[in-house]
Amino acid sequence: MAEPYASAGSVLEIDLGALVANWRQLRDLHGQGRDTAAVLKADGYGLGASRVASALYKAGCRHIFTAHLMEAVAIRHSAPDAMLSVLHGLGPGEERDFIAHRLVPALGSLAEIEAWGRAAAGLGQPLPALLHIDTGMNRTGLSPEALARLIAEPTRLQGIDLRYVMTHLVSADIPGAPINLQQARRFAAVAAHFPTAQRCFANSSGLFLGPDFASDLARPGAALYGINPIPDAPNPMRAVARLSARIMQIRDIPAGESVGYDRQWVATRPSRIATLPIGYADGYHRALSGKAAVAFGGQLCPVVGRISMDLITVDVTDCPAAVLGAWMEVIGPTIPPERLARLAGTNAYEILTSLGRRFHRVYLEA
Structure with missing residues (x-):
């Protein structure tokens, strides 16, 4: 251990070069003509979201996801013109903060869609959003019943600039899990109802599942930080x-x-x-x-x-x-x-x- 750490009892080294190399590797795996985001929730998986965001932004990453609103607010200065999207969506009364910091909610309920549409009407201009569809996680995202209502009443999206339709894989780290292909089929069928929106599908492990899981925007998280995205095989990522x-x-x-x-x-x-x-x-x-x-x-x-x-x-x-x-x-x-x-x-x-x-x-x- 180098001398500058002489007064420290414990040292956590974060190799931003390895992190950027991991993002580029995943981007290349996703393929040309497709975008690759970075998930920076939980303070960049514990390694410091602001420094991670800055390094990835300098490397060309222009799509970043967090879990909470305040996580996105905290790193806006590190990625000034990136699409910063909040996976937890739009909470009650959060519209002003989203607008002020140019954040993009992942709308996962009819109530959120309605609130974001009202905010757009009040502003007099469309507001960007992702549409989060539940295809099997049964956790967040539009339920099949809410989705059916939205498809039947597309005017609910009036005033919303729908950038992406997204879903979350249940078992991407288990390549042979039947739910993976089931979700891919469900997602394709749902996304077809929103032809002007791009698709956002694979997480870290999903990128290794093959062409059925490619989309316009992938959003890897754990693999960026060196965690093995294919647990039953040697880790293809660099340690961070x-x-x-x-x-x-x-x-x-x-x-x-x-x-x-x-x-x-x-x-x-x-x-x-x-x-x-x-x-x-x-x-x-x-x-x-x-x-x-x-x-x-x-x-x-x-x-x-x-x-x-x-x-x-x-x-x-x-x-x-x-x-x-x-x-x-x-x-x-x-x-x-x-x-x-x-x-x-x-x-x-x-x-x-x-x-x-x-x-x-x-x-x-x-």
Whole structure:
């Protein structure tokens, strides 16, 4: 670890060059003549939405999605003329903020369509929007009943500049899931009712499902940040995040001594125990207790004892080069987010989006 981090106890490096390379790879996979957006919800998957947006914008990305309105407001300065779309749609009373910041709601209900149409009428000009159709998620988006009403009464869209029709894939990371092709067929049938609007379909994993899932605009998220979009195959994306923590204390304990709360781990041999300043308050899940490892020079060292709020303890008995002040890899080439996710019983998305604010963050420019 480089000297500029000498005063830090933990460092999160975000490689913006790798992130931009991932976006370009996904853009090329999507194909010429099609646009590729970037999803920056949850503070850019925990890595800093403003810096991520700025890097992608400089690389040519002109379509960005967030989940919440205020996420989009916060990054407007980083992507001044990009289409910034809010996946959660138009909340009650949010029309002024959407208009003021030139944001595009993904309208997912008849009530939202009506409210956006009223705002357009009051402004005296059309307002842009996406139409979010539910094709199987049963979560957000127009239900089949609401969609039928809209198709029967197209004047409900009066005053709305419908840019895209979109839907959300249920099981894109499972290539053989029957629901994938079912959704593709449903989406094609629905989109045909809105011939002037373009189509927005594939997420990260959807881009790897083949030509049936291509559209005018893809919106990858997780793969941009290095998360594997095809879990049963080698990861085609470049790693973006690397988390390291410095050994703040080392002690030798005899066999029979325990480490950490509630004596969850007891040494079966004389052991060297390193303490690192990271814990579940930093997003290193308590569920990893007794399961995870950190790495030193590519060698795995088990996390022992219960993970606490601010600290973890690591058995470095078999790693004599791990000395006081040395840096250990928590997330990186030896321990990718997917490895921690499996051990914690979650997914790599949660591992990245849980990363806390106490790390010294370093951005490696594109």
